[in-house]
Amino acid sequence: MTHTKSSGATRAHNAKVMNRFELTKRLVGQLKAGEAVIGGIGNANFDLWASGQRPQNFYMLGSMGLAIPIAFGVAIAQPRRHVIALEGDGSLLMQLGCLATVAERAPKNLTIVIWDNGIYQITGSQPTAAPAADLVAIARGAGIANSAWAADEADFDRLVTSALKGEGPSLIAVRIDDKPAVATTDRDPVQIRERFMRGLEVKSASA
Amino acid sequence: MATKCLTKNNTNFSAGVPVFSDMKDSQTRASTWHETILATLKANDVKLIVYVPDRVFTPLIKALHADPFFTTFAAAREEEALGIITGAWMGGLRGAVLMQTSGFATIPNTLASLVVPCQIPALIFVSERGTLGEFNLGQALVCKTVRPVLNSLAVENITITRQDELAFTVDRSIKQAVATQAPVTFILSPLLTGGKVFEG
Numbered sequence: 001m002t003h004t005k006s007s008g009a010t011r012a013h014n015a016k017v018m019n020r021f022e023l024t025k026r027l028v029g030q031l032k033a034g035e036a037v038i039g040g041i042g043n044a045n046f047d048l049w050a051s052g053q054r055p056q057n058f059y060m061l062g063s064m065g066l067a068i069p070i071a072f073g074v075a076i077a078q079p080r081r082h083v084i085a086l087e088g089d090g091s092l093l094m095q096l097g098c099l100a101t102v103a104e105r106a107p108k109n110l111t112i113v114i115w116d117n118g119i120y121q122i123t124g125s126q127p128t129a130a131p132a133a134d135l136v137a138i139a140r141g142a143g144i145a146n147s148a149w150a151a152d153e154a155d156f157d158r159l160v161t162s163a164l165k166g167e168g169p170s171l172i173a174v175r176i177d178d179k180p181a182v183a184t185t186d187r188d189p190v191q192i193r194e195r196f197m198r199g200l201e202v203k204s205a206s207a
Numbered sequence: 208m209a210t211k212c213l214t215k216n217n218t219n220f221s222a223g224v225p226v227f228s229d230m231k232d233s234q235t236r237a238s239t240w241h242e243t244i245l246a247t248l249k250a251n252d253v254k255l256i257v258y259v260p261d262r263v264f265t266p267l268i269k270a271l272h273a274d275p276f277f278t279t280f281a282a283a284r285e286e287e288a289l290g291i292i293t294g295a296w297m298g299g300l301r302g303a304v305l306m307q308t309s310g311f312a313t314i315p316n317t318l319a320s321l322v323v324p325c326q327i328p329a330l331i332f333v334s335e336r337g338t339l340g341e342f343n344l345g346q347a348l349v350c351k352t353v354r355p356v357l358n359s360l361a362v363e364n365i366t367i368t369r370q371d372e373l374a375f376t377v378d379r380s381i382k383q384a385v386a387t388q389a390p391v392t393f394i395l396s397p398l399l400t401g402g403k404v405f406e407g
Contacts, residue, residue, distance in 0.1 A: 062320020
């Protein structure tokens with residue numbers, strides 16, 4: 001992937017380019033306490049779906065940019081449950097203000113993971129509005145001090161372990177390749193929402 | 208009705224407010240529109256309030272912040288506010304959003320691709336700008352989009368003009384939203400709130 005004529009912008013970090021599905025599996029593998037995961041629109045939730053359909057997963061089929069606000073809302077409602085938002089870089093660019101809102105409220109049980117490939121992959125892999133933007137610097141500037149690029153897979157694992165301790169909010173940004181998701185979420189919003197609410201024990205499984 | 212709006216700070220509109228079995232008498236005796244809304248939200252266990260401000264909402268927002276029953280804060284954008292209360296509902300916490308008409312115009316995609324298809328009983332309070340004495344042409348135009356958007360999505364929307372109908376309308380509509388798992392929009396007319404007038 002090349003970014004041309006974008007005012008000579010270069011990436012502000014040397015993070016390894018990794019694979020979203022592989023890292024989604026590594027993330028889910030660390031979840032042992034019923035953590036909620038919100039998968040953002042497109043490949044973020046497709047790969048979450050492909051990683052195994054935990055009842056505590058919510059798959060966002062529209063409303064681009066709202067994975068973090070939705071996760072934040074869950075985190076407010078259930079302060080004892082850790083909540084993770086998986087969001088693409090293009091989606092985050094659409095709703096940057098939410099980082100400042102999260103920083104201001106500072107929910108300890110919220111972790112944000114940004115998959116950054118610099119492209120709108122699902123619409124034809126066009127470069128995003130700002131493929132070279134340093135999203136970690138933006139998050140820190142918004143007030144989420146605990147924000148970092150994952151240098152490689154082992155560093156990602158370490159950052160996730162640290163984030164799950166509940167001293168958030170924290171943000172982990174990951175450079176990823178341009179490979180599409182390995183599966184596609186069943187597009188049934190009511191079933192997704194209903195299963196999620198049962199997974200969060202808001203509704204009983206027998207209801 | 209117009210006379211009522213001009214005297215909205217008077218205190219005797221509560222005489223006709225019906226008493227609900229699950230609302231304390233003191234709550235139904237609220238005397239202003241914002242006191243009535245606060246009391247009705249509380250009676251229905253709506254604890255999370257996320258807003259993008261509006262001048263007309265100022266007394267309501269102040270009162271919500273001052274009441275520890277509520278978790279109240281501003282979001283940077285109306286879509287974001289709606290996303291937050293959607294997550295909260297799925298996590299077991301009832302929430303409402305406050306915005307003005309121009310802010311409403313930023314949320315149709317969130318309604319159409321999240322709130323409506325996921326059957327979220329989002330409670331949306333819109334302060335109506337753009338009518339009954341508007342001084343800003345942009346507000347006057349964007350106001351005209353609110354009801355057609357809501358009607359095209361089949362989202363319940365209720366324009367409230369009268370203090371004596373406010374508690375009943377909001378209370379019953381919150382209960383209906385929750386029972387039917389569907390959003391509801393309350394459009395608060397200047398006839399109820401006094402609106403915002405040109406001071407220049």
